[in-house]
Amino acid sequence: MLRRLSLLAAALAISTTLHAEPVTGGRANVVIQPEPPSLMVGLVQNGPTQMVAGNIYEGLLRYDTDLEPMPQLAKSWEISEDGMTYTFHLHENVKWHDGEPFTAADVVFSADVFLRETHPRLRTSLEHVEEISAPDDHTVVFKLKQPFGPFIGIFEVGTMPMIPKHIYEGTDFANNPANNTPIGTGPFKFAEWEKGSHILLTKNEDYYEEGKPYLDEIYWHVIPDAASRAVAYETGVVDMLPGGSIENFDVQRIAEMDNTCITDKGWEYFGPHSWMWLNNREGPTSDVRFRKAVMYAMDREFARDALWNGLGKIANSPVSSSTRFHTDDVTEYAYDPDKARELLQEMGYDGTPVRLLPLPYGETWQRWAEAVKQNLDEVGIEVEIVATDVAGWNQKLAEWDYDIAFTYLYQYGDPALGVARTYVSSNIAKGSQWNNVEGYVNEDVDALFDQAAVAVTSEERQELYTKVQQILTDEVPVAWLLELGFPTIYRCNVKDLVTTAIGVNDGFKDAYIEK
């Protein structure tokens, strides 16, 4: 195992070496899985849609791997001292793919009209906004009701994509025929979609950044079987496998191929955080000692090394280490089966069986569930694994019909955007699996999350979030597993593929192929 891990580490190191001047031309062949339902990222926000559409559409900003904002459609921006006014200055020579000019009116329309209706995640953040205005064609001002710490973090393409006002204004957004021929401002234009086979994007010759993009075209290959996707890379049909394209047990073999680089960068904004929901309402999981016992019983290092190729980190807090305001000053739960047994004995656990719902996302997750079952068996917890598909899993969680259930969710760079939703009691409601599904109620935690979201300075926010992380790790409302590491695999002569905190989801405008 050590040898294998060191090889992976070496491969990761190679991928960060320096390189020469970008080369223009060439074609990228990339895997996309599953086939996206639509490329209209304003309407559909799933992973594959964003991955392809990140080339077609753009946001006002991008974020580097430390989550610092970088210019995109906005060339500069200012935040007022009271944290209430955000002013963006737009690039002046930007055109939509149909030739119409992109202006501040498009920004106002996108944020205030279109996305408010269609984008549930952004809608929540926009509740803090008093007014969005366009004093001139190239300036946009967001005026907030009160300071909202994470606000500067919501302008990437997946969260706030710019939608063409001249195409959508006054139409039925969901049924607009233009959804099939997406028009954005991005470095690549939509060219062709052969359903079940491939999607073709071609270079936007009128792109506003001089010389970019470098590639001529991108082919996204739809290959439904994970083993076939690995073969596609091995036989040279595709040159890039975005994170999660192939099963983890194939990663090692593929990474050892010639001219193959691998990186786990490009997920910092998402901060994919995995945990097991523990039903706090009833059964043994409602007892904090049982929940702690689960934490001690799990050998998470083994899971990381054996199932995730050593990529990722042990999640020691509800806030991922790539998300702002993470702290290590929390109660830690190292693998300690004896301690788990003690806690179970103390609570008087009578061997009531618990149902474990694996995440139906493929082989790795199934095996992980089996590994956890084995860990729990060893300390005397009776576990039965419940098999289901994605739709069934959705429903069971939304109906709270589970004892323990695997999941992973994105954090979007800030606890107010991607962490609070899991723990605040105002977010307990049947019918959704992205809220406080475990049914955890703690008024202090509610208050701390509320204060931290609107606190003005980062120091204040850090202090509040540190407190909340300490309380949560003491009470273990859910059982945190790993900060997942998704490897992006590609031929080493493809350069600058991953340059931002959302990696390949940010489009291929910087990428080029060295001859």
Next chain:
Amino acid sequence: MLRFILMRLMKAAVILIAILTLNFFLIHAAPGDPAAVLAGEAGAADAQFIEQLRQRFGLDKPLLTQLGIYLGGVLQLDLGYSYRQQMPVADLIFARLPATLLLTLTAFVIALVLGTLAGVLASARVGKWSDTVISTLALLFYATPLFWVALMAVLVFSVFLNWLPGFGYETVGANYTGFRRALDIAQHLILPATTLGLFFMAVYMRMTRASMLEVSRLDFVKTARAKGLRPGIIQRRHIFRNAMLPVVTLAGLQAGQLVGGAVLTETVFAWPGIGRLMFEALTQRDYNLLLGVFFVSAAMVLLFNLITDILYRVVDPRIRVVS
């Protein structure tokens, strides 16, 4: 004959509606719905958003109303709209139909021709080594799981030997035209079609062999021999024609499934056909699309059953006389 066909067509229409209704309820009985799945893929959604989707898809109406709306549409040959792919179901199915038919028909022909030939050969040499080899191979093809054969075929012919493309319908991005394109598609077709054909090839072989042997022991064959007919003629005209009856039945059954595609083969070989469309629709609870695929494949099964019955009358004069 015309009256027979008309009667059968009317019966078929009734059966089709019954199948659709049954499927409708079965699909809705499965846990989860398309709105939750779509919302789930976004990674963040609230109950309000899911409710919005349900309203848009008409899933908030009572089940019987939904069924009425659906069947009403089908009667006007409108198969509805795919929730997930945001396209008319009929367009999606017809876009995939050529690829599926190419794959399944090729596999069908391979299976039927090679299977029958091997069966005839084995029955003519019963007990000899060639019979043993053919029968053993047939047993092997029959018993091996399809997905394993498929993966091994890709591994050997695509990864190790690099003779054939391992998946896909054609070389994406090559932009071939005319004969070059046909050749390219043919190359892509070899592995999936052979893999898919193997199982039925084995079935036809065993069926033909058994049937030939059985018929060859019947009295009329003895009579033919006694009359001094040449063995070749007895084999072709008398034994083979009679032995084909169960094979025709089986071929009819298989032909009915051609349009339904082949979920496993299409998935492993990334073949853009209907089987994959159906499987994806199932996991995503895309009700209309799933029902649409069921509708088309059920219609095909009924149609091929009819054709089989007509063929029966051609192959076996006794049936014509009775009816």
